[in-house]
Amino acid sequence: xxxxxxxxxxxxxxxxxxxxxxxxxxxxxxxxxxxxxxxxxxxxxxxxxxxxxxxxxxxxxxxxxxxxxxxxxxxxxxxxxxxxxxxxxxxxxxxxxxxxxxxxxxxxxxxxxxxxxxxxxxxxxxxxxxxxxxxxxxxxxxxxxxxxxxxxxxxxxxxxxxxxxxxxxxxxxxxxxxxxxxxxxxxxx
Ligand SMILES: C[S@@+](CC[C@H](N)C(=O)[O-])C[C@H]1O[C@@H](n2cnc3c(N)ncnc32)[C@H](O)[C@@H]1O
Numbered sequence: 001x002x003x004x005x006x007x008x009x010x011x012x013x014x015x016x017x018x019x020x021x022x023x024x025x026x027x028x029x030x031x032x033x034x035x036x037x038x039x040x041x042x043x044x045x046x047x048x049x050x051x052x053x054x055x056x057x058x059x060x061x062x063x064x065x066x067x068x069x070x071x072x073x074x075x076x077x078x079x080x081x082x083x084x085x086x087x088x089x090x091x092x093x094x095x096x097x098x099x100x101x102x103x104x105x106x107x108x109x110x111x112x113x114x115x116x117x118x119x120x121x122x123x124x125x126x127x128x129x130x131x132x133x134x135x136x137x138x139x140x141x142x143x144x145x146x147x148x149x150x151x152x153x154x155x156x157x158x159x160x161x162x163x164x165x166x167x168x169x170x171x172x173x174x175x176x177x178x179x180x181x182x183x184x185x186x187x188x189x
Pocket of ligand 1: 017028058099100115
């Protein structure tokens with residue numbers, strides 16, 4: 001079912017570095033709903049060698065996910081967020097990167113990728129490019145977990161990532177979103 005209030009967020013977006021003028025701009029560290037989403041994502045992750053968290057922000061949830069991986073790497077377009085993440089979580093390799101561009105060094109090498117609350121920054125053409133970049137990083141059989149609040153239907157995500165065989169879908173309701181919800185999908189390439 002198309003979501004009624006699926007406005008297009010990129011029309012109202014602010015550049016990510018502006019958001020990070022203040023620390024923890026989405027209050028993810030203390031907000032129960034945000035923590036619940038991260039918990040769901042964490043339960044969907046299998047123990048694996050390498051995790052890549054795309055759009056990791058200040059790395060608070062990357063840190064939680066990292067407990068299941070031998071090596072965790074994470075990127076974000078915001079230099080401010082990456083600097084803070086590096087100071088807080090030194091066991092994770094954070095690097096600035098715009099995921100609209102490919103990450104050549106890691107192509108076909110990543111076992112697990114998390115992309116949480118990032119896709120709505122992009123217009124439809126960019127979304128396709130980002131999805132292609134993400135899938136190109138996964139090794140055969142690699143796992144992808146995508147989380148989106150509003151703006152996307154399950155079909156939107158499935159259309160964006162035709163290479164992924166989706167095995168799990170969660171809908172998490174939050175009173176701040178009215179009758180809308182967050183979607184979390186997990187699957188394998
Ligand atoms: C709403 S936050 C989500 C943070 C975290 N993934 C979570 O689930 O709480 C969106 C993040 O995506 C990052 N981002 C936006 N555009 C990006 C791009 N083109 N490449 C990489 N990261 C991007 C922002 O800087 C921000 O840290």
